[in-house]
Amino acid sequence: METPGLDLEQSALSQRDNLTTLQSHILSGEQKHPNATGSFSWILSALSLSAKVISAKIRRARLSDVLGAVDNVNVQGERQQKLDVIANETLLRCLGNRAGVAIVASEENEEPMILQRTAGDGQRYCVLFDPLDGSSNIDTCGGVGTIFSILRHDSKASTPEESVLQAGARQVAAGYILYGSSTVFVYTAGAGVSLFVLDPSIGAFLKVGDDLKIPATGKTYSCNEGNRLTFPAGYQRYLDWAQTNGYSSRYAGAMVADVHRVLLQGGVFLYPPTKKAPDGKLRLMYEANPMAMIVEQAGGKAFAGTQRILEVQPKTLHQRTSVVLGSRDEVDHVLKHVG
Ligand code: P6P
Numbered sequence: 001m002e003t004p005g006l007d008l009e010q011s012a013l014s015q016r017d018n019l020t021t022l023q024s025h026i027l028s029g030e031q032k033h034p035n036a037t038g039s040f041s042w043i044l045s046a047l048s049l050s051a052k053v054i055s056a057k058i059r060r061a062r063l064s065d066v067l068g069a070v071d072n073v074n075v076q077g078e079r080q081q082k083l084d085v086i087a088n089e090t091l092l093r094c095l096g097n098r099a100g101v102a103i104v105a106s107e108e109n110e111e112p113m114i115l116q117r118t119a120g121d122g123q124r125y126c127v128l129f130d131p132l133d134g135s136s137n138i139d140t141c142g143g144v145g146t147i148f149s150i151l152r153h154d155s156k157a158s159t160p161e162e163s164v165l166q167a168g169a170r171q172v173a174a175g176y177i178l179y180g181s182s183t184v185f186v187y188t189a190g191a192g193v194s195l196f197v198l199d200p201s202i203g204a205f206l207k208v209g210d211d212l213k214i215p216a217t218g219k220t221y222s223c224n225e226g227n228r229l230t231f232p233a234g235y236q237r238y239l240d241w242a243q244t245n246g247y248s249s250r251y252a253g254a255m256v257a258d259v260h261r262v263l264l265q266g267g268v269f270l271y272p273p274t275k276k277a278p279d280g281k282l283r284l285m286y287e288a289n290p291m292a293m294i295v296e297q298a299g300g301k302a303f304a305g306t307q308r309i310l311e312v313q314p315k316t317l318h319q320r321t322s323v324v325l326g327s328r329d330e331v332d333h334v335l336k337h338v339g
Pocket of ligand 1: 133134135224253254255256281282
């Protein structure tokens with residue numbers, strides 16, 4: 001069933017809809033692949049468990065005194081929030097005992113980590129993630145999220161980094177969890193985008209949308225205009241064009257929140273190169289690539305400059321990129337000025 005533009009009223013679970021949990025959705029997906037080993041399902045199950053734990057921690061952060069920063073700077077040179085550390089550890093603990101996970105790579109850790117050395121047993125995967133994207137929003141109850149990307153492990157790679165440095169087009173699955181006014185789990189395994197909402201009263205993610213489609217147009221752009229004067233001229237020309245054509249501006253300061261709004265309502269999210277971040281600020285492997293897979297699966301477009309994000313060949317795990325993604329026609333409007 002296609003859910004064009006996901007009218008949130010329609011998506012509400014009506015009494016007659018079947019109740020499908022993320023777990024049952026994963027298992028029914030596995031049954032469609034007769035030679036599936038179950039490894040992939042276990043990984044999604046671990047991500048679901050992580051999401052529930054992180055969501056519970058965030059909802060009680062101010063009560064349990066886990067707000068604010070720790071005395072540490074991560075590999076990105078950014079002050080780590082207490083919940084960055086908690087989210088990262090939660091994901092590592094939930095993924096660590098899943099047989100199908102060969103390697104994990106996190107925004108919070110310098111190097112990818114080998115979890116399983118035994119080669120050759122069934123499908124083996126690399127899981128990359130940003131454990132808590134936009135964590136500086138936490139103290140003010142802003143939206144934050146977890147972003148994940150799943151690649152097949154290259155058992156012939158000589159190093160863990162070599163195995164994970166694959167172009168985004170090779171992702172087998174990607175998604176995010178948004179800890180907002182509700183906790184939503186959005187993912188694709190290459191056959192459309194599905195949306196689940198956590199019902200805390202039963203501790204399960206319930207499906208509310210399948211095969212989501214981004215509206216082809218949406219007169220909203222999303223970028224940090226505080227950097228506008230250091231954007232390359234083409235992006236500034238685009239903003240002039242948008243502002244003289246009646247566009248609205250929306251910016252949450254957390255990629256997951258901004259992309260989720262674009263996915264449901266249309267529009268375009270952009271993080272252009274700036275003087276401070278001449279290659280762009282967002283990370284290719286575990287922010288831009290997974291979001292690009294989601295957006296393209298939903299009928300949108302995702303570019304780094306004039307190159308399709310999913311075709312960028314990564315050189316390093318934490319490399320950054322510029323991003324323009326969202327409604328098909330809205331991305332074209334940006335590229336017309338930038339290209
Ligand atoms: P700025 C959060 O720090 C993040 O990585 C993304 O989630 C978000 O889109 C971007 O950076 C916000 O950056 O420079 O606007 O604060």
